[in-house]
Amino acid sequence: MALLRLFWVQLTSMRTALLLLLTLALVAIPGSLLPQRPIAPIRVSDWKAANPAVADLYEAIGLFDVYGSPWFAAVYLLLTVSLIGCIVPRIQVYAKALRQPPPRTPKRLDRLPASVAGATALSADEALTAAEGVLRAKRFRVRREGDSVAAERGHLREFGNLLFHLSFALMLLGVAWNTLWSYKGEVIVVEGQAFSNNLTQYDDFSAGSQFKPANLQPFTIWVDTFTAKFETGEVQRGAARVFEADVRVAHGDGAPEEARIEVNHPLVVDGTQVHLIGHGYAPVVTVTDPEGNVAFSGPVVFLPQDGNFTSLGVIKAPDARPNYLGFEGFFLPTAVVDQQGPHSVFPDALAPELFVNVWTGAPREETGRPESVYSLTKDGLEQMTTDDGKVVTFRIAPGQAIDLPDGSSLSFDDWRRWTKLQVSSEPGLWLVIGAVGLAVAGMMLSMYVRPRRLWLRIVDTPDGPRVEAGGLDRAESSTGLADDVAELAASAGVEDAARTQEVGP
Amino acid sequence: MIEAYSSLPMVASAVIYLLAMMAHAAEWAAARRPVEVPERVLVGSGGSEPAASEPEAEHRVTLFGRIGVALTVVGALAHVVGVVLRGVAADRLPWGNMYEFVTSSLAFAVVFYLVLVWRRGWTWLGLPVTLLLSVGQGLAVTVFYVAIAPLVPALHSVWFIIHIVAAAISAAAFNVGAIAAILYLIRERAERKGTVRGYLARLPKAAALDDFSFRVHRFAFPLWTFVILAGAIWADYAWGRFWGWDPKETWSLVTWVVYAAYLHARVTAGWKGVRAAWLAVLGVVTFWFNFVGVNLLTVGLHSYAGI
Ligand code: HEM
Numbered sequence: 071m072a073l074l075r076l077f078w079v080q081l082t083s084m085r086t087a088l089l090l091l092l093t094l095a096l097v098a099i100p101g102s103l104l105p106q107r108p109i110a111p112i113r114v115s116d117w118k119a120a121n122p123a124v125a126d127l128y129e130a131i132g133l134f135d136v137y138g139s140p141w142f143a144a145v146y147l148l149l150t151v152s153l154i155g156c157i158v159p160r161i162q163v164y165a166k167a168l169r170q171p172p173p174r175t176p177k178r179l180d181r182l183p184a185s186v187a188g189a190t191a192l193s194a195d196e197a198l199t200a201a202e203g204v205l206r207a208k209r210f211r212v213r214r215e216g217d218s219v220a221a222e223r224g225h226l227r228e229f230g231n232l233l234f235h236l237s238f239a240l241m242l243l244g245v246a247w248n249t250l251w252s253y254k255g256e257v258i259v260v261e262g263q264a265f266s267n268n269l270t271q272y273d274d275f276s277a278g279s280q281f282k283p284a285n286l287q288p289f290t291i292w293v294d295t296f297t298a299k300f301e302t303g304e305v306q307r308g309a310a311r312v313f314e315a316d317v318r319v320a321h322g323d324g325a326p327e328e329a330r331i332e333v334n335h336p337l338v339v340d341g342t343q344v345h346l347i348g349h350g351y352a353p354v355v356t357v358t359d360p361e362g363n364v365a366f367s368g369p370v371v372f373l374p375q376d377g378n379f380t381s382l383g384v385i386k387a388p389d390a391r392p393n394y395l396g397f398e399g400f401f402l403p404t405a406v407v408d409q410q411g412p413h414s415v416f417p418d419a420l421a422p423e424l425f426v427n428v429w430t431g432a433p434r435e436e437t438g439r440p441e442s443v444y445s446l447t448k449d450g451l452e453q454m455t456t457d458d459g460k461v462v463t464f465r466i467a468p469g470q471a472i473d474l475p476d477g478s479s480l481s482f483d484d485w486r487r488w489t490k491l492q493v494s495s496e497p498g499l500w501l502v503i504g505a506v507g508l509a510v511a512g513m514m515l516s517m518y519v520r521p522r523r524l525w526l527r528i529v530d531t532p533d534g535p536r537v538e539a540g541g542l543d544r545a546e547s548s549t550g551l552a553d554d555v556a557e558l559a560a561s562a563g564v565e566d567a568a569r570t571q572e573v574g575p
Numbered sequence: 576m577i578e579a580y581s582s583l584p585m586v587a588s589a590v591i592y593l594l595a596m597m598a599h600a601a602e603w604a605a606a607r608r609p610v611e612v613p614e615r616v617l618v619g620s621g622g623s624e625p626a627a628s629e630p631e632a633e634h635r636v637t638l639f640g641r642i643g644v645a646l647t648v649v650g651a652l653a654h655v656v657g658v659v660l661r662g663v664a665a666d667r668l669p670w671g672n673m674y675e676f677v678t679s680s681l682a683f684a685v686v687f688y689l690v691l692v693w694r695r696g697w698t699w700l701g702l703p704v705t706l707l708l709s710v711g712q713g714l715a716v717t718v719f720y721v722a723i724a725p726l727v728p729a730l731h732s733v734w735f736i737i738h739i740v741a742a743a744i745s746a747a748a749f750n751v752g753a754i755a756a757i758l759y760l761i762r763e764r765a766e767r768k769g770t771v772r773g774y775l776a777r778l779p780k781a782a783a784l785d786d787f788s789f790r791v792h793r794f795a796f797p798l799w800t801f802v803i804l805a806g807a808i809w810a811d812y813a814w815g816r817f818w819g820w821d822p823k824e825t826w827s828l829v830t831w832v833v834y835a836a837y838l839h840a841r842v843t844a845g846w847k848g849v850r851a852a853w854l855a856v857l858g859v860v861t862f863w864f865n866f867v868g869v870n871l872l873t874v875g876l877h878s879y880a881g882i
Binding site: 309503 | 721722723724731732734793796797800801803804807808809811812813814815816817818819820821822825826828829832833835836838839840842843845846861869
């Protein structure tokens with residue numbers, strides 16, 4: 071009765087697990103078909119603008135952040151509970167089974183899926199000892215009792231199964247740990263500039279709830295040169311070929327060491343990873359105001375807008391007097407002007423040019439409010455015009471300068487590359503990887519180890535001792551049972567053991 | 576130059592597989608014929624003995640079967656030469672884009688199939704396998720084809736080799752496993768209804784097909800788990816995160832979960848057999864969707880995307 075109950079409980083929980091697994095597969099799908107806010111916030115807004123009819127509904131049920139939504143969490147939490155609820159009792163059962171000797175020899179060995187019987191020339195004791203020896207050599211657990219030997223092997227199968235399921239739970243634990251303690255930040259660094267691992271330096275930063283700023287490892291990276299090469303052949307023209315950053319790194323207050331960061335070869339500094347995840351151009355410009363003072367000088371990061379690095383950016387000279395000066399425009403690494411207007415036709419800087427227009431207005435008061443460096447707030451500014459009322463726009467190449475109608479000037483001195491570095495720490499990663507590795511090992515054991523039970527009995531007959539041997543497999547897809555039984559019988563002195571019968575499929 | 580030498584055998588293999596498939600189709604058709612003579616005795620016999628009543632028809636069946644296998648061997652030679660030359664021409668392992676992945680993976684599949692034919696005489700796999708090969712190679716050389724080019728930097732990694740070679744092998748295994756599952760479903764239905772005849776009579780018994788399907792999946796599933804693990808490690812090197820719910824990653828997980836469900840179904844009362852086999856079919860569908868659908872329909876980081 072108790073056995074039946076156990077069987078029933080297991081049956082139902084397996085079924086639950088199965089349904090939960092299928093549900094998990096199902097609920098993961100929408101997130102791969104709809105844009106997701108944590109990954110692509112801009113595409114989410116675009117999508118919502120394009121599909122206003124369903125946007126609010128989708129938003130309400132969390133379809134733009136599927137993997138962070140409560141119902142997704144509900145499914146995997148249920149799965150975890152089911153997994154643990156199923157695994158704990160099985161561990162107890164397994165521990166008990168390990169301590170138990172192989173099951174007693176059944177009465178009728180000839181009813182087993184494979185069996186053999188025959189006369190033996192050996193004495194009962196010799197036959198049993200010989201059979202025991204053979205079984206032990208094959209790494210069976212053996213129990214000798216009276217006139218029979220019982221043997222069993224394949225406990226590793228259940229071990230593997232438990233290991234697999236435990237590792238799965240361990241992996242979930244690793245993921246949770248990682249989510250709570252990890253951090254990831256992005257920062258754009260222009261060639262020749264440096265970055266210190268400090269919250270204030272990041273352009274973008276996200277971290278788990280247990281992260282503390284003190285967890286940031288103190289280091290500084292100088293990006294000396296960034297090299298980018300692109301396909302110039304016919305096929306895949308313009309595709310990326312080489313990205314490398316030659317840097318110097320200083321740990322804490324230590325002396326800088328040289329290093330190189332490549333795609334696929336992040337720099338690891340004190341357990342923190344630094345990846346190259348993007349790049350672009352920064353024209354180096356000098357703005358001189360009508361009074362002849364340098365109002366701004368240096369590289370300005372422009373953000374790429376397409377695969378050929380047509381890049382958008384603004385140059386601000388808030389210190390220009392008598393009026394504020396702002397420039398808005400494009401940097402084109404390989405500039406072409408055609409019906410589409412100015413754009414770039416190749417990602418490398420083969421013919422760089424700057425296309426700008428100029429905004430000017432009364433000097434601004436310091437508000438203290440941070441302002442994006444990538445866009446120009448145009449309140450109180452107007453576009454600069456020439457004396458005859460035309461809007462001032464111009465294109466210049468490196469080395470050129472342009473004098474503006476109000477007496478100021480912009481000189482395009484040079485260009486540099488910038489690279490976007492991603493700094494991340496994933497403290498739980500090793501646990502996740504290790505757990506999945508263990509899971510694979512457990513899975514292999516549970517699927518390839520074949521549990522088998524063999525028995526041999528000596529029966530006294532008037533014609534002398536007679537051997538009966540039989541075997542049972544507890545896994546599908548097993549082969550060689552009949553051979554094992556025949557071999558066992560032969561070891562006990564049965565000569566014509568080939569007449570083994572194997573019943574069933 | 577070598578590129579042309581690589582495309583030529585590849586195209587040839589697609590054509591030869593198509594011919595092989597036609598030969599196997601003729602084999603099936605020939606095996607059907609005896610049944611048109613109403614022969615009650617045969618119905619429900621369920622054995623794998625073909626109808627011995629018509630030796631001539633039987634001869635035709637064998638002949639077409641042999642032609643099919645012979646053509647497949649020739650096709651496979653051309654195919655493997657094509658894959659190897661592609662690698663030589665590109666001066667790297669030939670699985671850097673969809674075209675290369677499909678052709679490499681199908682090469683694993685055809686080799687696996689031919690080993691089964693050679694070692695076990697399993698020619699009954701001929702029709703579905705050549706169907707898969709001719710559709711797959713046909714699509715590869717027409718729709719997916721791209722000229723050789725070096726890899727983008729994100730693919731420069733040993734994990735690229737490990738991850739993709741494992742993916743190609745498990746793809747081959749999942750496809751063969753699904754074929755076995757489909758044949759199982761067909762044969763099982765016929766056995767239940769007592770209508771095992773014609774070609775179906777040449778298939779192994781349903782239980783044996785189910786067992787074979789399981790063995791193939793048992794090999795493929797741990798490998799697929801490893802593919803995802805290797806992919807995650809590689810993603811961590813390339814992008815600084817091991818899991819980001821990229822569509823490709825999500826669908827790999829969906830595929831994995833479906834196959835995990837398949838393995839569970841096999842030990843669950845009420846799910847073993849037919850329903851489990853349907854899960855194996857669902858698994859291969861999600862696999863293909865991950866491969867074709869995700870590349871073409873969604874935007875992700877995988878630079879495979881796009882043909
Ligand atoms: C994400 C979750 C899970 C995965 C990926 C998974 C995977 C697997 C796999 C691959 C097997 C096959 C092993 C074999 O053939 O022996 C298996 C077996 C099994 N699983 Fe799970 N499992 C999961 C969750 C669960 C849960 C939640 C339960 C419990 C309710 C469960 C109970 C079992 C049982 C009882 C077996 C035994 C099969 C046997 O002894 O042959 N699994 N699981």
